[in-house]
Amino acid sequence: MVLGKAANMSLMDISKIFSLLQPKEDEENESQQLNQAVSNNDDKLLSELLVQDQYRRCINSRSGWGIPGTPLRMAAALGHLRCLEVLLAHGAEVDSLDVKAQTPLFTAVSAKHLDCVVVLLKAGADPNGSQYNNCSPVLTAAREGDVDILQELLDHGAEVDVRPKVPEWASNATACRGPLYITAVYGHLKCFKLFLLHGANPNFNCTDEKMLGRIKQPKTVLDICLHYGCGVEYIQLLIDFGADVYLPTLVTDKTTQHNEAVQLLLKKRVCxxxxxxxxxxxxxxxxxxxxxxxxxxxxxxxxxxxxxxxxxx
Incomplete structure (x- = not known):
């Protein structure tokens, strides 16, 4: 595929390529009929259309208003599971991209359609989404606290310490904020523990030493949890999963004497x-x-x- 040959493409480059991949006029009608069948959740009609060559040729065509996408993307976005299964059975490209470089899996995760996520992953969808998209299915599920969807992604090998994709010159603390940080800030304790169980780094949200080296004072996950007032459960989990209790900079005063999280951390430093x-x-x-x-x-x-x-x- 042409996208696979250029790892450093910009989103503008990708958009130009998609403009060349739009269906021809003689294919537009077939493509619209496929999309209409998906929109109506009519899997029987969709099956009847896809046994015909002229429709099967359009199965990966991108069309529609707003964000042009494939029929598979529409099925994932709407949660029309049977249509999604029919499209996959007839050879729909499981990791096809829309103009935002989002895969059908990313769309299903964003729309919280767990059943569609499961089917797409079983069909071989990349659990990390597209390398051309700044976000990822894992980061989206972490932000929303979708523990069941997150479980499926991690069970299928999704990267646990993934972070937003930014240019190298934009190295800052924000660029290092991965899913463990996100789940702590948003208070998603079950997702927080799930990341640790699957091997997330308990000290930093970022494992890129080059990027961490460019930041004057990188914050540990413990620092973040203390700063945002996360419960003592978060601190205990980080300690249980091997976080370095000596990394955070603690300033103890009268305001921290009754802070359970701080007191737990101080206790673990001597025990x-x-x-x-x-x-x-x-x-x-x-x-x-x-x-x-x-x-x-x-x-x-x-x-x-x-x-x-x-x-x-």
């Missing part, structure tokens, strides 16, 4: 982790980040130890 806790961290660190939870299931150890590695009490 070393137990041998069991350190062993768990060492084993989890050894396991690959991708599919970490399924890797634990494959270990030849007692079930009770598997649960301990998964932080199941």
């Amino acid at each position: 070393p982790k137990t041998l069991m806790s350190q062993t768990r961290l060492a084993i989890r660190k050894y396991l690959p980040v991708a599919n970490k939870m399924s890797c634990i299931d494959q270990l030849d150890i007692p079930h009770v130890l598997k649960n301990y590695l998964k932080h199941i009490t």
